[in-house]
Amino acid sequence: MNSPYFSPDNTSPKASHPIITNSATSLNQRSNLIDETDEAELSQNPLFCYCFRAFAVLYRQLLAVKPRLIQEIVADDPWKLLIAVTLLNKTCGTLAIPAFWNILSHWPTPWHLASADVEELSSHIQHLGLQNVRARRLTQLSEIYMQDPPSVYDRRTSRVSASSNGKYPATPISHLPGAGRYALDSYRIFCTAHQDPGSEEWKSVLPTDKELICYLVSYNRNNTLKSGPLT
Structure with a gap:
């Protein structure tokens, strides 16, 4: 039985993070720091759109960084x-x-x-x-x-x-x-993949420690592992 952190039915715990979009308009509406006139002008500014898209990519990469234990x-x-x-x-x-x-x-x-x-x-x-x-x-x-x-x-x-x-x-x-x-x-979670590269035992672990839970949830959310946490 696999841990719920790796269940395909999306019932595993989810980390709460702000949603990132490629729309400059949506970000400005969320922040309420720019009035509607400035928002319309910025959404037409190529430099602003380029910088915003670059920021969104970097932010997604930051969210994808797994905890390092x-x-x-x-x-x-x-x-x-x-x-x-x-x-x-x-x-x-x-x-x-x-x-x-x-x-x-x-x-x-x-x-x-x-x-x-x-x-x-x-x-x-x-x-x-x-x-x-x-x-x-x-x-x-x-x-x-x-x-x-x-x-x-x-x-x-x-x-x-x-x-x-x-x-x-x-x-x-x-x-x-x-x-x-x-x-x-x-x-x-951490040693079995080294000792037995074909083992997926780490997927069945149900930790109670919050750091270990966060580690597994991070992998589940970003789908960065294929055969083991250390491959």
Whole structure:
């Protein structure tokens, strides 16, 4: 079953954006900044019409720009994605993302982070809150990731519940610490296309996180994806 964000019946959530037309008259009527006389004159001005059409094209392109999430940037490395979503959980991106890159600069691989001093790691994420809990989870995650790395050929039973039927699909990362709903949704949306280019599993994800919903709605609205979010 596909996510409603990709349903062909147009019942998926729609982003609210102003309607862009190629008519100078319609824009002026909406803005009410130009009186009817000036409006008629402008609609006959070739330079104005040319500039307006160029503006309309650029505006459509701006609306078509999909959200750029950290999960998409690191989608080729599930370990990095899991580190990122662990920091993002209950934390705004403006704080979590710089902390994520800072961690990678000090501990760039699962081996490095698994061997990290918990107190030192905590000091790097103290401003995020719950730093001791997160630090222990990050080192534990990295250790188990090395011992039992995820594989597309070995799906594990998920411990979280889904809102639809109470059972979340099995995934290759379900056995890892911190693999909650947000992490599982992120993995299925962003990593599956890298690991299995023919997979369209990302279309069946029903995220609850608003940023992930916005990401999928953006693709549905602009129809920019054919075989996967990262192709």
